[in-house]
Amino acid sequence: MRVLGIESSCDETAAAVVGADGRVLSNVVSSQIQVHAPYGGVVPELAARAHMTHVMPVVEGALQPIEGGLDGVDAIAVTHGPGLVGALLVGMQVAKSIAFTRGLPLIGVNHLVGHLLAVHLREENAPEPPPYPYVALLVSGGHTALYDLRSPSEIEQLGQTRDDAAGEAFDKVAKLLGLGYPGGPVIDRLAARGDSTAFELPRPMASRRNLEFSFSGLKTAVAQHVAKQGAPRSEQKLADFCASFQARVVDVLARKSVHACQQQGVEDLVLTGGVAANRGLRQRARELCEKAGIRLHVPPISACTDNAAMIAYAGACKLAAGRQDDLSLPVFSRSPVLGEKAHLPNLRSIKRPREPKASRQPGER
Numbered sequence: 001m002r003v004l005g006i007e008s009s010c011d012e013t014a015a016a017v018v019g020a021d022g023r024v025l026s027n028v029v030s031s032q033i034q035v036h037a038p039y040g041g042v043v044p045e046l047a048a049r050a051h052m053t054h055v056m057p058v059v060e061g062a063l064q065p066i067e068g069g070l071d072g073v074d075a076i077a078v079t080h081g082p083g084l085v086g087a088l089l090v091g092m093q094v095a096k097s098i099a100f101t102r103g104l105p106l107i108g109v110n111h112l113v114g115h116l117l118a119v120h121l122r123e124e125n126a127p128e129p130p131p132y133p134y135v136a137l138l139v140s141g142g143h144t145a146l147y148d149l150r151s152p153s154e155i156e157q158l159g160q161t162r163d164d165a166a167g168e169a170f171d172k173v174a175k176l177l178g179l180g181y182p183g184g185p186v187i188d189r190l191a192a193r194g195d196s197t198a199f200e201l202p203r204p205m206a207s208r209r210n211l212e213f214s215f216s217g218l219k220t221a222v223a224q225h226v227a228k229q230g231a232p233r234s235e236q237k238l239a240d241f242c243a244s245f246q247a248r249v250v251d252v253l254a255r256k257s258v259h260a261c262q263q264q265g266v267e268d269l270v271l272t273g274g275v276a277a278n279r280g281l282r283q284r285a286r287e288l289c290e291k292a293g294i295r296l297h298v299p300p301i302s303a304c305t306d307n308a309a310m311i312a313y314a315g316a317c318k319l320a321a322g323r324q325d326d327l328s329l330p331v332f333s334r335s336p337v338l339g340e341k342a343h344l345p346n347l348r349s350i351k352r353p354r355e356p357k358a359s360r361q362p363g364e365r
């Protein structure tokens with residue numbers, strides 16, 4: 001079985017074809033970093049427009065190496081949320097059109113589930129995937145949370161950030177330091193040459209007992225430091241500052257991930273999402289996992305950042321479990337929890353619109 005995956009939830013237009021065993025047959029990603037860089041963050045309207053421009057060439061690119069093109073594909077998987085609604089709709093309409101005209105099954109995939117299963121993608125240089133159960137730390141620009149995966153469909157959220165995502169903290173701090181967008185890779189690079197003990201910064205929610213995160217206090221401390229003293233001017237001071245900030249973030253991420261494994265009685269930890277590319281995080285997680293006797297799994301960077309291969313694979317798992325969607329599948333911007341019905345709005349919280357007041361007839365009171 002071969003699944004065509006389409007991803008357009010944020011600032012990457014992506015399509016890929018993946019086998020049911022996770023083998024990646026094609027994988028195309030068109031990044032919009034250049035479009036958003038001048039604004040220091042993703043601009044939803046520009047993202048949707050760029051998806052419109054790129055989605056067809058990207059899908060065609062993913063089908064090109066497949067024998068028979070679309071005839072060689074058995075199902076269409078598409079990200080239906082969480083993400084930017086205008087952006088999601090572009091991928092969704094393309095997926096529905098293909099599914100309808102070709103009579104193929106349509107499978108909606110939660111973007112977060114895609115990230116959590118990305119470690120099973122089989123491509124060159126990819127390490128052996130972990131057995132179930134495993135704990136996964138998902139750290140990206142929009143999400144920071146810990147999950148326990150018992151199978152591709154039994155996923156429990158153990159804790160998440162109360163405010164900013166870790167990637168968001170990297171991006172905002174980079175902006176404060178005048179380092180451009182996206183900030184994670186730049187801070188990572190500078191931090192490698194810096195002294196992480198040079199600056200006193202707060203430890204973000206360091207208590208080991210809970211599995212929640214919070215990065216807004218750390219970001220505020222950086223903002224206050226920059227407001228009082230300005231951004232570090234010399235190359236070395238800037239590197240030291242980045243190293244101090246990064247150490248605070250990666251230490252709490254790695255500690256709580258190991259604690260989550262111990263709490264759940266699980267021996268395998270997976271790092272995934274864009275921030276999993278961070279060398280400091282990989283290093284700190286390696287150290288702590290070694291001490292605790294936990295096996296660490298980090299997918300290749302191309303599988304950690306947004307891509308459609310992870311969506312296609314998650315779709316293949318859902319289809320193998322006998323689940324698929326129909327052409328009325330909606331997109332959704334946020335979901336508080338992962339799960340089958342996570343994308344459905346809480347009907348109790350939807351207020352009925354007020355009945356319009358009947359206009360009074362002359363003479364009525």
Ligand code: KG4
Nearest residue numbers: 140141142167182184188274275278305306
């Ligand atoms: O998973 P991803 O590609 O997109 C989202 O779903 O958000 O993650 C993007 C995020 C950005 O915030 C970016 O700054 C961060 O991942 N990032 C990094 C690194 N590479 C990307 N953060 C820290 N260190 C890195 N090397």
Ligand code: ZN
Nearest residue numbers: 115140305306
């Ligand atoms: Zn993502």
